[in-house]
Amino acid sequence: MTIDTKSGYRAAKGRGGALAALRGLGVALVSLPGAVLCFTLSLVSMALIPIGIGIVTTPYVLKGVRGFANWRRVLAAEWGGVRIPPAYRPLPKDANPWAATFGMLRDPATWRDLMWLPVDMTAGFLTALLPAALWLYPLEGFALGAGLWRVFPDGYWYGFVKVTGQVSALGAALLGLVVLFFAHFLTPRLLDVHFRLTQAVLGSGQGELAERVRVLTETRRDAVDTSAAELRRIERDLHDGAQARLVAVGMDLGTIEALLDKDPARAKELIAQARTSSVEALAELRELVRGIHPPVLAERGLGDAVRALALRLPVPTEVSVDLPGRAEAPVESAAYFAVSEVLTNAVKHSGADRIWADLHHADGMLRVSVTDNGKGGAVIGTGSGLSGVERRLGTFDGVLAVSSPAGGPTMVTMEIPCALS
């Protein structure tokens, strides 16, 4: 058993070396012509800017360069485990060629791309080719040892061995074996060198920071949009609902005052009507408050608020809570409304007859999962309530994951980094 594992491990490592060599060869063969083409086209296109043609072509060419660079970013991440986050400035979608050209030329990331191209076609090409060469060179040694030396009557240099006869040819084969031995260990590292080189030139060092800024800008815009829409909704609800009803009550009271002596029976009728209106106004205010900040959430916190929510659902829902404290109010509120939306979705669309909600806090993360035994097929997409939930959580760096194979079950998991107090 142990031996099996060992040999298996060796084979995997051998494959790793060979695979790295093969990948290196692939990268080298595609990147050299690719980089040359991208670089030439970019230079020509930018040179043509003064006569106008370049204005039209440059955005396309630079987009092509970005595509090429992004392909290499993907390879670096997948094959070398080297992350090179892109840091391009976003362009407006409907930018005219003029704005697109100069917008891209003002972006430092564009110039980093252009500087990387010559590096990639020289040093990058070599570092990618070397792993392949290290695997191919021993083959030559073996071929010499096997009899190829006879073709070279005047002798042939293989490495530092001069091949003149069968003995020295075998020496060459031995040297090939030694090279192969080292290649076996070195090739993955050499390919790694290639990706590190790409990272050094192509990565901005601020890529991650720029990415973070982009995400924050986006989530802030979402949050501002959502809260503005929410305020408009509240204003409209108050204006059309409770406020209008209270005005009606006031008018009724005025009429009652006038009728009190003349027509007591009619006055009594109006009093009843005024009371109904005030009860309805209160009911509307209650609904409104529940939509802004649910009372149980304010009074008891997230755990009991979700329990109270579950009690109102038409589908039996089991809630388990393990929260040793309370999160900050905005986080609590976001988590509550996210859970509420997910539960409502489950009730409306899943066809489930049982739902489980689990809330707990571990490693600085609030984790909420909602599982139902319904028919599955839920997706995060445009127009689905789940993308709204995702945006809501995004404001707090929270994430949403949905597992919902057709036929069910559906499991929605939310995570929000936060501390409990």
Place this chain on the structure above:
Amino acid sequence: MRVVLAEDLFLLRDGLVRLLEAHDFEIAAAVESGPELAAALAELEPDVAVVDVRLPPTHTDEGLQCALDARRKRPGLPVLVLSQHVEQLYARELLADGSGGVGYLLKDRVFDAEQFVDAVRRVAAGGTAMDPQVIQQLLARQSSDDGPLARLTPREREVLELMAQGRTNAAIAGRLVVTERAIAKHTANIFAKLGLEVSDDDNRRVLAVLAYLDHGR
């Protein structure tokens, strides 16, 4: 009948005092915060306490906690809880000890003075007064599937709703403008259909209904 009243909004507290005094209740104390309420309940030993859920200093569920606490120390202490909103979660906590003498009503119910005073009296006498909203929520979720509730006639459902609020047969008969005998027949049918044992004790009756409704989840 001596009442301890806890409500933090001055206008509402003042109104409640006047309303209860007009109906011959004696206000032993009208307080505005949790600690004051706890002290008043311990010292004055009132016949009934009327308590707002949300009270200072925490402005969370301080009033409800005080009431539950007082009932743990003095089982059966009649407590009527008022709130701006009603939640089944809180209703269940109040009913959990099964000893009756509890009520949980929306503050709006005060508008109908007669019914409100009736509820206070019922709670003081050891009965229950559950807000129709709580009962309707319970019934709504139950009737969505084909449980035994689906077998009730519309009239029987009406009777069940009033019964679950804590009303006696006589009160239900008055509400629905029929004879008490007719209500007795309805209740017997309901108990049979729900598989509940018939009981004379009003409080037990309500708890049985609620326990049944609860069980369906």
